[in-house]
Amino acid sequence: MKLPIVAYGDPVLKKRAAEISEDYPNLSDLIENMFDTMYNASGVGLAAPQIGLSIRLFVIDITDKDEPEFQDFKKVFINPTIVEETGDLWSFNEGCLSIPDIREDIKRPEHVTISYYDENWQHHQETYSGLAGRVIQHEYDHIEGKLFIDKLGPLRKAMIKSKLDSISRGSIKVPYRMKFPTAAKKR
Known part of the structure; x- marks a missing residue:
């Protein structure tokens, strides 16, 4: 079942899950x-707060048949904790299903080590880099009550304020x- 995605401005997106x-x-x-x-919205990740549930759960699917490391990269993260973020900060143009039509270059560490349970309640602790690490860090921010735009400077935030208000x-x-x-409300 396709659920509605909560838009920017809803308090659930700013609450630690x-x-x-x-x-x-x-x-x-x-x-x-x-x-x-997530698939219906053409996304690669979705966190529970984005559907109105303040719980520590997110899903990602960055499967790419042309990339050997992402042949079947569909994962569920339950009660995740970031253990460590390492490496140089690198910039990548991010967007968010809860903040449509806004994309910004965001700097994040190269590598992330995360501890989590999968959908079968098997525990994992793994380190990811590149696109996988980026998507995991983005979705993890959602369950911490953070949005990618929170990483922008005050001037850039001011420049997109009217777009955010429209959303x-x-x-x-x-x-x-x-x-x-x-x-x-429609009458």
């Missing part, structure tokens, strides 16, 4: 719905369902 337990209700259905929602009001067109926090 809570851990869940193995008996979280309908977890496998939720994970499947998150993947459906929050729902004064934008997107090809997927969204929930806008300050949209005018």
